[in-house]
Amino acid sequence: MDNAIVVNQLYRYFGPLKAVDGISFEVPHGSVCGFVGANGAGKTTTMRMMATLDYPTMGNVEICGINVVNFPHQVRSLIGWMPDHFGNYEHMTVLEYLDFYARALGYRGKERQTRIQEVMEFADLIPLADRPSNKLSKGMTQRLCLGRSLIHDPQVLIMDEPAAGLDPKARVELKHLIRILAEEGKTIFISSHILSELGEMCDSLLFIDKGRIVHHGDADSLKHSTDAQGGLYFDVQLLDNPQALSDWVITSPYAELVETRKHGGRIRVDDPQAASSVLGSMIKDGLPVIEFHKEQRNLEDAFIDMIDNLNEGNHIQVPPMPKPTVPIQPS
Numbered sequence: 001m002d003n004a005i006v007v008n009q010l011y012r013y014f015g016p017l018k019a020v021d022g023i024s025f026e027v028p029h030g031s032v033c034g035f036v037g038a039n040g041a042g043k044t045t046t047m048r049m050m051a052t053l054d055y056p057t058m059g060n061v062e063i064c065g066i067n068v069v070n071f072p073h074q075v076r077s078l079i080g081w082m083p084d085h086f087g088n089y090e091h092m093t094v095l096e097y098l099d100f101y102a103r104a105l106g107y108r109g110k111e112r113q114t115r116i117q118e119v120m121e122f123a124d125l126i127p128l129a130d131r132p133s134n135k136l137s138k139g140m141t142q143r144l145c146l147g148r149s150l151i152h153d154p155q156v157l158i159m160d161e162p163a164a165g166l167d168p169k170a171r172v173e174l175k176h177l178i179r180i181l182a183e184e185g186k187t188i189f190i191s192s193h194i195l196s197e198l199g200e201m202c203d204s205l206l207f208i209d210k211g212r213i214v215h216h217g218d219a220d221s222l223k224h225s226t227d228a229q230g231g232l233y234f235d236v237q238l239l240d241n242p243q244a245l246s247d248w249v250i251t252s253p254y255a256e257l258v259e260t261r262k263h264g265g266r267i268r269v270d271d272p273q274a275a276s277s278v279l280g281s282m283i284k285d286g287l288p289v290i291e292f293h294k295e296q297r298n299l300e301d302a303f304i305d306m307i308d309n310l311n312e313g314n315h316i317q318v319p320p321m322p323k324p325t326v327p328i329q330p331s
């Protein structure tokens, strides 16, 4: 069996709202898959179904070949779930917290101590053992949550926005831990808004928009698949008055501002033929340009191009609704 996760024509409707609208994808064993989408795109809803915490309206999810609806207990022993928010308990130290979960998972005696010791070492929690679990920094809290989700040594780790709110150092640490887990052969499914970071860390990227999968491939294939409709990007810096760039762009038929920066901004020129005349027009219109250079398209650019392309009516193929495989649940 090659795939740790198989999602087949999965739907989740909340009344008339199609939160997940017929998605299918597979994630091979031992790989890291990034799950990307705007707010409300359907990421958490999908992950909750994968983690046996919600029922599909229709469709199947299999974790290591086991159906999540029919065999939730078996699936729970295979997955580690790291939610975007998690409750911790007052008056419990980090050690007591992990001990509580290890007991709940059925570990007893020496084996429980060993499991706790291992996850504390892995997630660098030993120095925090006696700290109150509800008084940790965001980065420490995320490490505790990761430790908790690893107590039973799951094969598949499902992580909902684990990097949200972390400072750059804590993000690097988390990324490092995720890579170690992947090297140990675990399959990791991770959602995030930070596309550039996911690109570095993930073997494949899965993009969801309005409940539908709009791209599945590696970071390079995403960039290439949108190259045709993607424009050129330039960093423009002005001697003074950086606001003048945004004012100028409004008057230009060829350029749009994609990011404001300290001394100007990043512009996009859709028509490569027009790119050469854009700088000329800026100078002619009196902009004090001191820097104008081409930049690489990044993952965010490719993602925005793809979403724009879809919104312009180049619709993706949506599979037909399958026959129900599980009873429809009340929303």
Ligand SMILES: Nc1ncnc2c1ncn2[C@@H]1O[C@H](COP(=O)(O)OP(=O)(O)OP(=O)(O)O)[C@@H](O)[C@H]1O
Residues within 6 Å of the ligand: 014, 017, 019, 037, 038, 039, 040, 041, 042, 043, 044, 045, 046
């Ligand atoms: N229990 C629920 N009842 C009704 N609507 C819901 C429920 N859960 C989610 N939704 C809706 O389903 C859609 C998808 O939500 P979901 O939380 O899956 O998005 P998301 O991609 O995780 O977004 P975010 O990045 O903001 O967390 C949203 O419109 C949300 O309001």
